[in-house]
Structures are given as structure tokens and as C-alpha cells.
Amino acid sequence: MMNLTIVGTGYVGLVTGVCFAEFGYSVTCIDKDTERLEKLKSGTCPFFEPGMDKLLDKHINKTKLLSFASSIKNNSENTDIFFITVGTPTRRLEDEADLSFVWQVADEISESIKKYCLVVTKSTVPVGTTSEVKKIISNKVDQKLFDVVSNPEFLREGSAIDDFIRPDRVVIGTDNKKSENIMKELYRPLFLKETPIVATSIETSEIIKYASNSFLATKIAFINEVADLCEVVGADVQQVAHAMGIDKRIGSKFLNAGPGFGGSCFPKDVKAFASTAKKKNIDLSIINAVNKSNQDRIIKISNKISSKLKNNSTITFLGLSFKPNTDDVRDSTSMKIASNLFDQGFKVQCYDPEAMSNSKKENSNLVFFNSAYEACEGSSAIIIGTEWNEFRALNFEKISKILKEKIIFDLRNIYIPKDLKEMGYEYYGTGK
Numbered sequence: 001m002m003n004l005t006i007v008g009t010g011y012v013g014l015v016t017g018v019c020f021a022e023f024g025y026s027v028t029c030i031d032k033d034t035e036r037l038e039k040l041k042s043g044t045c046p047f048f049e050p051g052m053d054k055l056l057d058k059h060i061n062k063t064k065l066l067s068f069a070s071s072i073k074n075n076s077e078n079t080d081i082f083f084i085t086v087g088t089p090t091r092r093l094e095d096e097a098d099l100s101f102v103w104q105v106a107d108e109i110s111e112s113i114k115k116y117c118l119v120v121t122k123s124t125v126p127v128g129t130t131s132e133v134k135k136i137i138s139n140k141v142d143q144k145l146f147d148v149v150s151n152p153e154f155l156r157e158g159s160a161i162d163d164f165i166r167p168d169r170v171v172i173g174t175d176n177k178k179s180e181n182i183m184k185e186l187y188r189p190l191f192l193k194e195t196p197i198v199a200t201s202i203e204t205s206e207i208i209k210y211a212s213n214s215f216l217a218t219k220i221a222f223i224n225e226v227a228d229l230c231e232v233v234g235a236d237v238q239q240v241a242h243a244m245g246i247d248k249r250i251g252s253k254f255l256n257a258g259p260g261f262g263g264s265c266f267p268k269d270v271k272a273f274a275s276t277a278k279k280k281n282i283d284l285s286i287i288n289a290v291n292k293s294n295q296d297r298i299i300k301i302s303n304k305i306s307s308k309l310k311n312n313s314t315i316t317f318l319g320l321s322f323k324p325n326t327d328d329v330r331d332s333t334s335m336k337i338a339s340n341l342f343d344q345g346f347k348v349q350c351y352d353p354e355a356m357s358n359s360k361k362e363n364s365n366l367v368f369f370n371s372a373y374e375a376c377e378g379s380s381a382i383i384i385g386t387e388w389n390e391f392r393a394l395n396f397e398k399i400s401k402i403l404k405e406k407i408i409f410d411l412r413n414i415y416i417p418k419d420l421k422e423m424g425y426e427y428y429g430t431g432k
């Protein structure tokens with residue numbers, strides 16, 4: 001049985017750990033944050049992700065394949081594969097990824113290598129990082145005792161476990177056959193399910209991750225700009241996207257127009273990709289335009305909303321997480337727009353099914369309520385920022401009685417305009 005050590009218990013690290021335990025491997029997850037570790041040891045996931053609590057409980061208490069520790073040293077003697085899954089935030093004032101945690105972990109791993117093992121970068125890291133990790137470890141460890149591998153992760157928050165267990169593909173970047181074969185053995189349970197395993201060089205693998213995220217972000221920014229045009233000429237962006245998507249060369253996914261892309265990955269990754277390229281004198285002009293288009297969108301949408309409303313009125317913001325099924329508000333477009341509207345003088349009454357506590361930490365000026373209906377009391381407009389299922393069939397008869405004015409901004413296009421207009425609402429969607 002393989003022994004795995006996963007360093008960093010953020011989204012990628014924890015999901016990777018839990019899912020490899022599900023495959024039957026013995027997994028130790030390392031994190032320096034002792035408060036987080038105590039929570040994890042008791043089976044509590046530090047973030048909301050469907051299915052995580054159940055798998056944590058199963059592998060901590062029943063199979064006992066999953067354990068937690070605060071240091072690599074003394075807890076990784078038998079490790080066959082180390083995974084580096086620490087955060088790579090954007091450096092303040094610059095667009096490039098801050099890799100200081102990665103370097104630190106590489107150095108700590110080098111103190112603990114006693115037998116042959118692999119060191120895998122799974123965090124999203126710019127091209128060249130994995131070979132830099134190799135250099136750091138070689139300072140202290142004989143090159144025969146380890147190999148480095150790039151193995152990017154493609155899971156999405158909100159469907160992370162399913163994405164890990166049923167991925168479209170697994171990408172393995174190595175510089176020799178031995179490590180490639182070990183990685184293929186690791187992913188054998190997926191290979192049996194006919195998941196394509198793409199074996200490449202280390203640099204190619206690193207680029208695949210950024211190119212994939214940047215391409216998806218490009219699709220979103222593209223359809224959002226088309227939506228702006230649709231609004232002006234009276235066309236419907238949803239029908240445009242639907243018809244475009246039927247063409248197999250285009251594909252229907254990630255063509256939902258909305259308030260822009262957010263989250264801990266796309267905004268950061270498009271910046272880091274362009275910044276890495278710039279250092280090599282390559283201008284990723286499309287990616288730069290995508291980044292600008294998405295940043296400008298926040299102001300554009302905020303102004304569109306405020307231009308339709310009376311100054312200083314009370315408004316309702318439904319959905320604060322950057323997408324449904326997560327409590328994550330990092331780079332959330334909903335949070336940015338809600339905060340912008342507050343700054344413009346509106347009183348913003350908010351509700352989110354899971355992200356209230358994270359939202360409060362980010363902006364305590366917003367007023368938080370325990371349900372969508374309570375947040376609508378006395379309000380002059382409803383803004384749907386995130387398409388949670390519970391907002392898809394709101395009881396508008398009930399809401400109509402408690403609103404001051406019947407105006408709705410359906411930023412994610414989850415309602416049929418005609419239905420709401422018939423109930424007397426002034427309806428604004430995105431791109432229609």
C-alpha cells in the first residue's frame with residue numbers, strides 16, 4: 001500500500017487526502033495551523049463542501065487511513081509520495097503567484113527524505129516551479145533518492161469530491177519513466193474507470209493547468225461582453241449561448257453570462273499566467289484583456305443597478321459566495337458588487353445559505369438576515385448574485401407583500417423575465 005503525505009489542508013489538499021484514502025491509500029495530511037488541525041482530527045471540515053464530513057468521518061474513524069499532523073518531520077518516514085498543496089496567493093501589488101509557502105515546504109520535505117520518494121506539486125504553480133522545487137531539495141538530498149512531478153488538480157469547489165473521483169483527465173508531468181509509472185500506479189483506480197491519463201513533461205503539465213483555467217475564464221468573459229451587446233440591441237444571451245454551445249467545437253459549458261468570474265482560482269490564475277509569460281517576454285494579450293474585462297464588470301454591473309434605483313434606498317442581496325454550494329467568498333463578485341452598492345449609499349440587506357459567516361468577516365457593513373424572505377423586508381430591489389438552488393423558486397407572492405418596490409436584478413438569469421413581469425416586477429437580467 002502506498003503512503004502519502006499531503007502538505008497543506010486547503011481545498012485541494014484536503015479533498016486530495018480524503019479521496020486518496022477513499023482509493024485505499026494511507027494518507028497523512030500536514031498543516032501548521034493547529035486550530036484547523038484540531039477541527040480536522042475531530043472530523044469537522046473547515047469549509048463547506050458537500051460530502052466532505054462523511055468521508056472525513058469514514059477515513060479518520062472507520063478505515064483509519066487518514067491522519068493529521070502539524071509537521072512533516074517525524075510524521076513522514078514511510079512516505080512514498082509527498083504532495084505540495086499549499087496556497088499560492090497573488091503577491092500584493094503584483095500579479096504573480098507568491099510561492100514562498102511552496103519553497104518553505106520543499107525545504108522541510110528535504111529534511112525528511114530518508115528513502116526514495118516522489119515530491120509532487122499539486123498546487124497551481126507557474127511553469128518552472130517544480131524544477132525549482134527539485135533544486136531546493138537537491139541542496140540537501142541525493143538526487144537518486146527523489147523525483148519531482150507536476151500533477152495539477154482540476155476539481156471545482158462545490159463538486160470537489162466527484163470531480164476528483166471522476167475527473168475528465170489526469171495530467172502527470174515527469175522527467176523520467178520511473179516516476180511516471182509510480183504516478184500511473186497511484187491513479188490506477190481511475191484508469192480502471194477509463195479516465196484518460198495524460199503523461200507529459202513537467203513544464204507542459206504546469207502550462208496545461210494555467211491554460212485550462214485561463215481558457216475557461218476567457219469563455220466566461222467573452223459571453224459576458226456578448227451579453228452587454230445583447231442588452232443594448234434587445235437580443236437574448238442565453239439563446240445565443242445555447243445555439244453557440246450546440247456546435248461541438250465551441251461546447252455549451254462555461255457560457256453562462258453573469259456578474260463575472262470569481263473564486264480563489266480564475267481571477268488569480270489569469271493574472272499569474274500573464275505575469276509568468278511577461279517575464280519570458282511573451283504578451284498573453286487575450287488573457288490580459290480577459291482580466292481587465294472581468295475587473296471592469298464589477299463597476300459596470302454595480303452602476304447598472306444603482307442607475308435604476310433611488311439614492312440611499314434599501315436593497316436585498318441574495319447569494320454572497322462566489323458560486324453555489326460553497327461558503328467561499330474569496331474574490332466573490334457578489335461580495336464586491338454588494339460592497340460597492342453599500343459604498344454608493346445603499347443599505348444592503350443580505351442572505352446566503354452557507355457563506356454568511358465568511359461574508360461578515362469580509363464586510364461587516366452589510367446587514368445579514370437568516371432567510372431570503374427576512375432580507376426582503378422593506379426593500380426596494382432584489383439582486384440575485386449567486387444562483388443557489390433555494391433562490392430558484394422563491395415565493396414571489398409572499399415577497400411582493402413585504403417589498404417596498406418590485407424591482408429585481410437577476411444577475412445569473414435564473415428566472416423567466418415574463419413570469420416576473422406578469423407579477424408586476426421591473427425585471428433586469430444579464431444580457432436579455
Ligand code: UGA
Nearest residue numbers: 153154155156157254255256258260261262263265322323
Ligand atoms: C475552477 C475550475 O473550474 C476547476 O477546474 C479548477 O480546478 C479550479 O478552478 C482550480 O484551479 O482550483 P472553481 O474556482 O471552483 O473551479 O469554480 P468554477 O465552477 O470554475 O467557477 C469559477 C467562477 O466562474 C465562478 O465565479 C462562477 O460563477 C463563474 N462562472 C462559471 C460563470 O460566471 N459562468 C459560467 O458559465 C461558469
